[in-house]
Amino acid sequence: MGACSCESPWTGDTCGSVNCSLTDCNGHGICMEGSCTCDPGWIGELCQKPCPRNRYGSDCRSYCYCYGRGHCHPVYGNCTCDTGYTGAHCWTKCKKGYYGVNCAQKCVYPDCSGNGHCSIVNGSCFCNKGWTGTSCNIILRHHHHHH
16 A cells, blocks of 8 residues: 655645645644644634634634624624624614615715605615606606507
């Protein structure tokens, strides 16, 4: 039986251990005595994978909850919310008149002339049926078609 020829940085008879002088554990861990110990937020034999969605911390053991409206920081577990949502767990929709990342921006026409609503994503007016214009201030005239 010949010895295995190992792919770098693997070594040993069965290529089961890591040659620490050949790897930095992808910059996300420390190699000691033939294996990588990963930093919080990273997993894999060579610390090559970030924690999956909604998991964080050491060995990705901790759970975080961003309610499908954001993603969690792989190390600290705090949520980064999708545009239009805010709060520690991203469950709060922007309040009326605000929009954007962390709901930090103010709508130019918060009530859209009373004929629509301001988008929580990009701040533009969505007009009710029968209205148009940047601030929903123009009545759509209906044209009757004659056969």
